[in-house]
């Protein structure tokens with residue numbers, strides 16, 4: 292509840308090894324071999340139910356659905372994340388990255404200081420992109436001055452979910468918290484539902500898209516959305532309206548937070564490591580002659596940019612959580628150790644990605660470790676890194692469906708940012724910037740940076 296569980300788990304693993312009992316029936320496991328045994332081996336271990344915040348409208352999103360419901364939803368939603376769809380979505384992702392740069396330029400022209408809070412603008416960009424994809428229209432956080440506080444509200448959701456998860460061990464306190472919070476926020480939630488549901492209804496009402504131009508995540512679902520009371524509800528390839536509403540909202544909340552935190556953290560790490568920043572800027576400015584050349588496609592093959600994103604995700608995963616699963620009654624062998632039935636097991640993303648057992652110099656920021664060994668900038672001392680430990684998007688049938696979307700967004704955003712501006716941390720005051728608490732996701736923290744427009 293104090294937002295420091297990741298640190299406590301880290302200490303426990305350092306003291307007791309790769310398997311630590313953290314509750315009477317729960318084990319935290321930190322070994323690369325456990326990824327396959329926990330998350331991909333059949334029969335699939337189910338997500339531990341109390342780790343999931345129940346959907347407010349009673350219908351499951353892809354995050355909370357289990358068993359055949361999960362399979363059905365994953366099947367129907369996957370089309371929106373295919374390679375082909377991602378190629379169609381590229382202009383939209385590029386549009387919001389360009390809008391971000393334009394907004395920063397406008398802010399710098401209007402302000403009497405070159406210092407801006409980058410986290411705020413990353414937040415608008417992430418939210419505009421994911422709302423456009425999820426609802427067919429964005430919240431216009433970047434283009435207008437019509438500031439909104441959706442991001443703050445979404446981060447509150449993370450805090451509520453963390454506290455709820457802790458209280459579920461002291462049942463019925465979790466039910467009491469649900470009742471209190473739900474009744475306090477009833478009016479606000481009803482407004483949010485009405486706001487977002489009307490956007491989905493509008494998108495569905497447009498019908499199929501013969502031009503193939505609409506690249507949002509709703510259009511591929513047209514014809515597959517069934518009425519909530521329909522007998523077709525369980526048919527493979529279908530999704531109910533309530534499930535779609537529930538999933539879209541959960542996805543917007545989770546993804547705008549994760550993307551904002553990941554990009555802000557990566558920028559901080561770069562700015563506090565001048566040599567690394569210099570290497571990245573050199574790669575970008577030696578590759579691109581004009582901002583227009585910076586696209587989703589062209590940023591895919593930039594080794595140093597890719598390595599920077601991997602290393603920042605390794606060192607500081609945006610959600611330093613454990614991914615808990617329940618062992619079936621017959622038990623399961625996990626990385627050579629028999630685990631009795633009904634035990635909760637999980638890998639903590641932060642712990643495994645920063646363990647000295649698997650990483651050379653684990654708490655330092657060295658993107659070079661993720662370069663291919665053939666790259667002149669690769670450093671052979673990282674040969675000892677156990678890269679199999681690195682699964683920032685998890686693995687198996689419940690891995691992150693949006694990982695490639697995030698990476699496309701992250702690559703183009705950072706490439707445009709560091710191509711267009713010379714950025715630095717003003718003064719020494721942000722040395723402790725990484726001192727943050729995590730409630731599912733790291734708490735949002737302003738990142739004040741100093742901008743100079745780079746004239747080509």
Ligand code: HEM
Nearest residue numbers: 353354546549550553614683684685689690691692693697
């Ligand atoms: C920094 C960016 C992101 C990170 C680090 C991340 C990480 C993860 C992880 C670790 C999981 C597995 C959770 C579990 O097993 O309990 C997951 C699941 C998921 N992610 Fe992401 N994610 C990111 C961005 C996105 C984006 C952009 C989308 C979609 C727009 C997305 C959609 C999902 C969905 C729907 C699931 C549930 C999949 C299922 O259960 O089948 N994520 N993500």
